Amino acid sequence: MSVWLMKTEPDEFSISDLAKRGQENWEGVRNFQARNFMLTMKVGDLVLIYHSSCKQVGIAGLAEVIAEAHPDLSSLDPDSSYFDAKSTPENPRWVQVTLGFKQAFDRVITLAELKAAPEMANSPLVKKGSRLSVMPIEESEWAFIQSLI
DNA sequence: GCCAACGTTGGC
DNA sequence: GCCAACGTTGGC
Numbered sequence: 303m304s305v306w307l308m309k310t311e312p313d314e315f316s317i318s319d320l321a322k323r324g325q326e327n328w329e330g331v332r333n334f335q336a337r338n339f340m341l342t343m344k345v346g347d348l349v350l351i352y353h354s355s356c357k358q359v360g361i362a363g364l365a366e367v368i369a370e371a372h373p374d375l376s377s378l379d380p381d382s383s384y385f386d387a388k389s390t391p392e393n394p395r396w397v398q399v400t401l402g403f404k405q406a407f408d409r410v411i412t413l414a415e416l417k418a419a420p421e422m423a424n425s426p427l428v429k430k431g432s433r434l435s436v437m438p439i440e441e442s443e444w445a446f447i448q449s450l451i
Numbered sequence: 452g453c454c455a456a457c458g459t460t461g462g463c
Numbered sequence: 464g465c466c467a468a469c470g471t472t473g474g475c
Contacts, residue, residue, distance in 0.1 A: 309473090333458080355473055413474080431456040433472050 305439040306343065307350040307361070307427060308401075317351045317363035320403045325368060329376045329398040330384040336436035341371045343399050350439060350447065352427070353410065360412040361447065369400035411450050421446035 308328065310316065320326055331337055343349075347367040353359060373394035376384040389395035417428045425443055426432045439447070 311473090335458095359474070431472095433457060435472085 303346055303348065304342075304344065305348045305350065305441075305444045306339065307352050307437050307439050309352045309354045309435040311355045312353040312362070313356065316353065317403075317406045320351065320363070320365060320401065321406055323403075325400055325402045327398045327400050329374045331374070331398070331436060332377075332384065332386065332396060333433075333435060335434060337397060339436045339438060340397055340399050343367045343370060345370060348404070348444075349401055358410045358412065360410040360414075360416065361407070362410050363406040364404040365401040366404050367399055368402040371397040371399055374398040407451055411447065415450070419446065 315326065328340075331340060345367050349365045349367060350361050351363045351365055353362045374384070374389075374396040375394075376382040376398075377386040377389035377394060377396045378391060379385055384396075386395055413428070416422045416425075422428050422443055425439070426434045426437050
């Protein structure tokens with residue numbers, strides 16, 4: 303089992319939205335590195351849900367992969383803001399995974415405290431200028447994060 | 452709203 | 464294949 307982190311803007315879709323809906327197709331990822339990580343996700347993998355571009359930036363809860371990578375059809379829809387002309391039905395360029403809700407944390411584990419922790423120093427999450435929206439979480443990092451919940 | 456840092460595009 | 468210009472991300 304692997305652990306991942308995925309970013310979302312809570313104004314668009316938050317951990318409480320996921321709690322309400324139970325599951326969600328994680329569409330709209332348009333970055334190759336992030337996509338390649340999604341391609342390696344397995345059912346049962348855990349996913350930390352990170353809130354970005356908001357008042358309380360940080361890790362807000364936990365989900366699990368309930369369906370592995372499959373074509374992101376929003377890339378084929380001209381009416382979607384996620385439309386990509388270079389994606390075709392024969393060769394869809396982008397994928398989504400389906401996440402199931404597990405837990406909303408009692409508090410947001412803030413970016414500030416993650417930045418301050420030596421345990422997280424190697425994570426792309428705290429690297430200056432990193433905009434990666436899907437990333438793996440190391441076992442040691444996961445252990446540390448669990449200790450904060 | 453600002454702006455630094457990044458990824459992508461497209462001309463050459 | 465280089466690189467300038469552009470659009471986007473995301474913290475503050």
